[in-house]
Amino acid sequence: MYKHLLILAVLCVFGYNIKAQNCPSVETTATEIRNHLDYLASDQLLGRNTPSPGLDTAAEYIIARFKELGIKPAGNSYRHTIGLQRQHLGSGNSMTLTISGKTTDIPLKSGFIPFLFSADTTVESAIVFAGYGITDTAWGYDDYRGLDVKGRIVVVLSDGPKGKGIIPAERLNSEESKVQNAILHGAAGFVMVNGPARRLILKPRGYPWPSLSKIMPDDLMPVNIADPEKKHIPAVHAGEQVIEAIWGSVEGLKSIQAKLDDGASPVSVPITESSMSINTSVKTEYLSADNVAAILEGSDPVLKDELLVIGAHYDHVGAGRDKGDGSDFIFNGADDNASGTSGVLAIAGLFAQQKVAPKRSVMFILFAGEERGLLGSQAYVRNPVVPIEKTVAMINLDMISRNGDSLFLEGSAACPELTEIVRSKNEKTGLNLILDKNELTGGSDHASFSARGVPFLFFISGLHKDYHKVSDNPDKSDALKAARTAHLGFLTAWQIANEDQHYTLNK
Template structure:
């Protein structure tokens, strides 16, 4: 009987051990289960800072703990970080006084724009056409008018709107027009819809656009009826005035015999979101103090509040591929590495970031508030959208950031992948934050698709079998990096991309830090060999003046460089720590 019991016990132990081993393998079933939950309607798209985002973070932390990872943040799996989640109105008013007094009601007749400064102003009204000043295109609404200490009222869009790819299109942005008006001395700018807006005359949507305010100017929009009321005193018609300018392509600016009193007050609402982190300690005395980072973002678009490509009523954007797939990858790799932890030379940190969809907020905060000295990180591996493998095509970014990468990637490709290499270290995902700290990176990506940033990016479209192959490949690459006797070297890869929003003829080479809520344009990094690098600019610098233009945010910067050509030398003022530094920067061609 005892022998029988021992045989049964041994058999049970064998089954149990086999199950444990299987559970620590990378499997398509576990990948599918992770993605199915993270991309479920229950989590409502995991928008940064929401309750559903927190629930997803707790799920990731539980999986880290289950896999045997230690908490990465001083005994916690969670790292909180602040971000601007929304805006709200304070005390706003708009009154016009001339022969008669006209008082407008906020959100009914007028609206302050989200990027308006908080100011109380008073001044005479100048109609300045479309608010465009472009000498090179022989069009200037500000020619022969003085707007210093006055308030300009302008049409939205531009006068050549019916011409595809008109050169005036780059001057049509509301932020750009506000910056131009401010730089010409105006204390306020009032926008009016043109008559081609399907006659709805909707007020601007009050929504945070991810950048700092335009300092030093009040910015509002009023209804066309209110504008027509002002013009009627002069015997003019708003639609005819607009038509006259667009047909003749000539400005028609003038003073309106009216004074405006305007107060704009828009408050930014700060919220909290979370990064999740765990680690496995290496076992080699020589290398255990070096760290390999494996990460992915777990946030998505919620109900399509921002950055959605879907046109229609609000719907949950579940983000199965973007990026529940990458998050599932982190969980599977964490489990796999944990099962082999006795063989690790270097330590491994696993991170899931939120705030990526809002501008790499979580990873940017992490690299500036890292749980260990960040110089100890030897490599960062990022996974973003790895769930739609098609035709065995796998794209890898960052392949030029170390001399080791291409050999390692090719030698470990026993899976038959058709590899596409992109050398750049900066790019549209969280590896950028690490590369800005001079860390070699690899970013794995199976390609975009028609469901990108739409409600249709659901778990049933995931190729979990293909993702299993991708993760096993990443595991083999990561294992070689972890166990190599030689630390990967870092290479700076030239990237001719200034981060501009509008087209530009010049190259500066700055990389924006979207997490920087500062008065100025904060740099997340600079491209090697770029004008910015040659001038001595570096990550963390805040550009406050570019030539004669005050810089309050990235938009001010992008507009300012549009006034220059390759070869121009520009004086740039930066803030570095508590110092104000002036540097000379010579622009190059893109």
Template sequence: MAQSPAADPAMARRIRADVEFLASDNLEGRDTGSRGYAIAADYVASQFRAIGLEPAGEKGGWFLTVPFRRASYEVQPKLALTAGGKTVVLEPGKDFGLRPSVLAKSRKLSAGFVFVGYGLQDRRYGFDDYRGLDVRGKIVVALAGSPGGLASDVDAHLNSSKERVVAAQGAIGYVELSRNNGSAGRFDPVQRGSRPLVDWIDSNGVAGATPAGMQLQLSFSQDVAEQLFVGAPKSLSAIRAEAKSKGRLRGFNLRPTLAVESESKWEGYTSPEVIGLLRGSDPTLAAQHVVLMGHLDHLGIKPDAKPGEDAIYNGALDNAAGVATMLEAARQFAAQPVRPKRSVMFIANTGEERGLLGADYYANHPTVPAASIVGLVDLDMPVLLYPFTDVTAFGADHSTIGATVADAGRSMGISVAPDPMPQEAIFTRSDHYKFVRKGVPAVLLMTGYANGGAAVWGNYLSKVYHSPQDDLSQKIDWDSGARYALLNYRIAREMADSTQRPMWLQGDYFGDLFDPSGPRAPAAPAR
């Protein structure tokens, strides 16, 4: 492996300057739609201009405005459960949580329930938990998780897709139950079920994270969850025991019914994606786009901070560092005497902390032809607190980008390690996943666990992640930031200059699912 090049001090200084600005207290945590985020977006746009990029947003500008809707309650919803011939009025926050709706201000309906096992449907793995069940107009009840035995990223994808499957089957609501005693899995805890809900809503009334037809997203307490199975072939405790001892579960109709009345309050606001373009030099390949992206938003200000307590979620590493290194990669592109053959887009995403919403909006409303986006690298939360010697490229096993990352790393003495925390389902929890769902080969690049990284990551995730401590008081290794930026430049440069566009590997699950007719590369032989 090549000797790792010494970090360029000028690169390190530029990255430090960008992070110090973006993670400043004055930007108040860069919450989506906030004044602090707007300032950060203007800053990134100004840097794009200084670098020499072209604006690639809407109407010839730097921005793509994402229309958000926040739904909340002024009056708590009313729910009544009828089970075993007895109707009980449920108590909000104690017995249930019901998410506000971004699609219907008023909801007044009554529906029955159907248990669907794990609620999975996938042709390749033979899952069809809805077989023989009619869930149209019903509330689906499913157990969290899957039977196991799946690759972690496939498992995470199937779990994150359950509500889309529910809506596609014609059901109107979804309840997910934990595999152990407790309230529902997806919307835990019950007390949080009535928190404000944020989603994008486009001009056609389409929502991003809320599938059309999905009227109810519910959680229930343990006691109420057990009541759903009154008169059923199996009790909830028997189902949980069965889930531990065997794989797949058979579904069945449930006897109780639920009556719902609610009024949602809506607030509309906007927040921009920031998009810059370096146009390619090849007359043919310039029509294709390679994307480098990182999310610009963070969590804002802690609403319940005590007097004198640090209340600002600065997001220095999550993800000011990702955006700063993306900017530096753009500078490296612009500094070269020869432009890349393919065009390269640089995107600072909004709404990642709200559920990958900005990236999802762009993936559904791209400012270039959707088919022209051929590959993507997502820079999210590089933990620049140690001299990293390896990286993890989440998604690398699915496409030729994995080999590109390995080659670029090898040129710098940096190895590529497998996912060190598969239980965290990272592959579906960052912005690149929204482009994977559109058939685009993509990876998420994070600093790795070697050379002391495991301990640093463990401390960061347990004590700093999503806390006000992710600020500039940390001992950030700016030289590592320079090396991370250079690595991403080399990855993107190879993607942009290669004679072959990034391709899914032959037989890959995600490629076959989301881009079945696209080009393929031979899969690497098993080692």
């Protein structure tokens, strides 16, 4: 007995032999994961929305675990603050249009609606019609060719040209990039109307502001990474009233759109004897949330400058309204992603228990804001602790506690050498590895790294009926499954962190 234990201890100390998984047992890791998961997915944390006090409490818990393990902060602090912002529609939004001496007040909501990305300011100027508002140099298409829009308000059509010189749908600009294109050309204001040739509904869309539509509760307004560099101008979506005031009728604009689609002649023109005044009141609320990151410095004098990132998002989507009738209103996010968070903590624990540090440095990072669009991982890759070129691989754990033995390695075809490591380590772990699926590839934090050229592994046990529902509760999570995944993740990570190979990322 004693001798046997000694052998295991020796294996545990000296390297990444497959036997390292016996130290400690998966059952021990499962107990640890159960504790983390039950706490992180408890009602007390109210679904860990970004940002929220519950998320902050979860961050405290994670930091306490890193301290217990003796793993140091990555950078000056375990907390890496992400500057966030959220927009609200202010009061006093207005729009006035004068054509050949005739002035029309366009009402908010039925006549025009500011876009989410509009500036908070007033503009008054003559107007210029700029076609679809698209500049696609590579395609040889430019609605702004020969047009001077400096200081002017541009009016553009939704969508893109059809017919001659058609631009494929995937090259079409988003509404926001049409605004950015207008800004690049010096425009001071932006008005979009639906192109009546292909759109039956001409009502203003803009954004479903809670105060205008009641569709969206105020606290569910999207949160974005604050970008002080980004330029804004008043930007609105306008309806039929504006079309009629400028072109006399919807039919008038339809015939212009037909010419535009024909590609026969440029139809972008200044609108004569026109002026427009737009005041958009869009208030920015500044917020913040934290990624939590710890680093284990490598032991090899050269390889320690290289980094393996092991991450998971610790946020979820928060809570709905308490109806007071005892019905569940908390999105606990046990599988999504208290499980992956617990898995990363377990892997950190397995690393910390090795007597020798790995050759490469290893960072354990828990991201905020994944559910709001990979905000935490995007903020990290913009401002990494170790230069991104030195990051040899990223392992992402997102939803690892469901669906029996099945473990998907999503997008694995992109990273063949890394996949091969997992496949060989799994010979002992015995999970049902499902390789080369690509259905869920873009949907989690590894995507922020792969976009910067970092090879990745994405462990996910697959979707289920409780996905993004209040029923994603801790009792439905299989802690043993998560522990087996964590052990497989550890064995894989231990090898990556101890070799000097660089891995391929096929795009």
